[in-house]
Amino acid sequence: MLLDYLGLSWHSIRNRKLRSWLTILGVVIGVTAIVTLISIGQGIQDSITGEFEKLGYNTITVLPGNLDTERGGFGNASSGTDTYLDSTVIKNLEEIKVSGATRTETGLINSDQLDGQAFLRVTGMSEEVLSNFDDYFSGFPVEAGERFSFTGAPLEVVLGSGAAKDLGVSAGGTVRIEGKEFTVTGVLKPEDQGDGGFNFYGDLDSGIFVPLATMNDLYGGENRASIVLAEVYEDSDVSSVAESVENAYTANDTASTTITTEDISNRVNNVLGTIQIALAGIAAISLLVGGIGVMNTMYTAVLERTREIGVMKAVGAKNGQILSLFLIESGLLGLVGGALGTLVGIGISLLAGRFIDQALSVPFAPSFQPGLIIGAIAFSFVLGSISGVLPARQASRLQPVEALRYE
């Protein structure tokens, strides 16, 4: 029965090809826009979530002071404050699997190759940072030479590629930090050639890295840290551990702020989600216009086929049957538009995905969730049908005698 109606509707759609295609085009544009925007948006979200997953959700970042973490960029967070954390405070917390610490100061640097001297950012890092948290530094990829050692407080330094260039030294050379001579054990890969992804440090290229113990020797203070990183055990409740970390620092008379990967990822996803909804909303407007196009076409069709409707009624078609016939027809316009729009949308997203992948250093692929594709097609069918409701009702209510008399 339904199949018979489909056949009849299909006949009339094909009979006025140009108009049907133009109407369908209206739907195609709307669906394309929605599919493209959502799949790219979802792809971006996925790739960012992927980066967070690389860091692991069971890491807690601890910063000194009551920071407004909304401002982000906590690689530099300590530079504006003169407070530090004691890196040993949470060492003995039983919820913590391992913890590491970094300390960043602005140091007076020079080298034989540099005229005068420079103030550059110097970061000390504990052994655990490199063994457990090196993702925070894009994996700390030493290109030439090797990482510094941690025995005692060696005068060893690893330079970011930019810093090495500015200071005119390479692995094996020497630089002076606060007047003390350091051996350059290694130079990091330039960031854009690294494995990509985020680092929480900021500009790795301009960094100067030394062991934490050396750092404390240079600038004084026992166990001083600008950032403490803590890894919790699998399956533990990260946010409750974060709370005990803050409590431990409070007991130590230090204000602290904890940030979990989940916090950041949630926040980023919230922002992205909002942007995505806004974009989809704009795309939905074009879909609405497509729906109005369907309605317009269907009204014309009802007018054009008034006599035909009269004939169908004369041979026994009931109002409901005429209604279904026109609803199916408008639904089909929507469905075809939806299917084509989804295909075009997938094509455009894949193409755009390539450009985005090249433009960002983050691996990116648009995400086509089955829900999106099925939803887009089903929604277009429903949209088409809804747009056809009024014209179809008009058709079904025509008086057979008047319809037959219609010229």
Place this chain on the structure above:
Amino acid sequence: MVELKDVAKQYQMGETEVQALRGLDLTVSRGEFVAIVGPSGSGKSTLMHIIGALDIPDQGQVVLDERDISAYEENELAELRGNKVGFVFQTFNLIHTLSSLDNVALPLTFQGVNREEREDRAAELLEMVGLGDRLRHKPAELSGGEQQRVSIARALVNDPEILLADEPTGNLDSETGREIMELIAGLNSDRGMTIVVVTHNPRDAEYAERTVKMFDGRIENGKEEIGGES
């Protein structure tokens, strides 16, 4: 078969109200072939619409196949048309996007008959009206006479109790018109089908057993005339 009592109908034609039927009585017996003649505007078509359950009267009683349909709902009328009535129109009224076969099968679609049965029945009837080799042709590819044959086949596809034809030869040349009238008359003589033909062509009326003359919404002299005169 058909019984009309004191039937009146008026309709709006633009600004003016047209009194199409003014209290009219008519009986058509089962197996009868009746021609309704009269000048245009005499209410012939309106009468046919009411006999065929396409419309209901403002006043009076209509009994079709022993059912009083004067107060039927739209869908009840549609049901009745789908099962009991076959229409043939002056302008054929075929659906131009559909083939002869699909046009003939269309009424059965609305009765929920399955495709195979529909097409068998349609092909059989097209064969009967002499268009066995034109099943896949669209109306535009057929002559006027052939189109009218398709429309007769369509009118018969639901096995109606009564066949109503509104000026069936009006758009045809006289030779083709004659063939069509013979075809219609044959349905009456061979199958005993009840037939009402509305026409203003006296030659068409000659095929009928009985002619009813209409004038001004009434049957002339207020009475049905018996006999085949024109």
